[in-house]
Amino acid sequence: MMPVTDRIEIQKYYRALLAKDPSYVGIFYVGVKTTSIFCIATCRAKKPKFENTEFFRTVKDALDAGYRPCKICRPTENANEAPKQVIDAIRISTENPKIRISDALLREHQISPEIVRRWFKKNYGITFQAYQRMYRINQAYQELKTGKTIMDTAFDNGYESLSGFAYTYKKIVKKAPSNYSNDNLILINRLTTPIGPMFICATEQGICLLEFVDRRMLETEFRQLQNLLNGVIIFGENNHILQARVEINEYFAGKRTIFTVQLHTPGTHFQQAVWDCLKTILYGEVTTYxxxxxKLNNSKAVRAVARANGFNRVAIIIPCHRVIGSNGQLTGYGGGLARKQWLINHEKIIINHRC
Structure with missing residues (x-):
């Protein structure tokens, strides 16, 4: 946990805070020393004096420094929610998946390409154009599966030549479009929650990953998932992701205690047994390793069970946050112990309100 220390960067962030600049939403979080709260760039609250501020790059850093989320701007919920211009750019792209959305077209809709570019680079690590290409290739993949010819698929998706389509397809999917039947695309998208943004991945079979975007070893999990499923991760959305998005929102709203979305969780036989055991822990309850x-009839396998819990890639839906140490203390959680405690408290509050 470290606050931003570069003087020039701090001054830039403070100016953005005073201006309520939406292009800096998710870029920094400001801690106010006099109130011990932290905010996002667009917070409507009275602005603190420069000497009373500290700037952080992640929600986790601000929480670790002892700051509480502001009740006005709700930084943990809105921290990396896209500014309106980015939301509009994504909407235009998803409504027109076969059209390349150029900077000129964005400007025609009063959207700044610079704001869109900065947000995508910060939150996805790719450009908006790369994001579009992935969506277009996913669209093409779905069409190839229906039996549509490669030529028709290429031209119907806006490509000017077969070679251009084949090059882009192979670059993203790692295989030629003629081998589409052997492809296993893993679609990835993003959702916001009251305790921070999450990445969600799904195959045709179900949800295979749900993790907080600042989870340690997330890149390693992506590589492992691609190896286990012999697939490639690209940005997109399917019915499993849409359903999970609804169910996760209902969970945080206190309206859902059981998830019904299908899962696709590759792992060893032992890991599968441990994850199945996790799913039997009732909402609002906790157990120990x-x-x-x-429960698995192997009382000496405590460490192995804990390790298997750590390999769970589907947070919340497979509720490893409900497992604590035998001494009653919180132990390892990929999303951080503060989030683990929040989830346990959230469920207890909902249960108590229903009693």
Missing amino acids: KQQAE
């Missing part, structure tokens, strides 16, 4: 091992 020892109790989990005993």
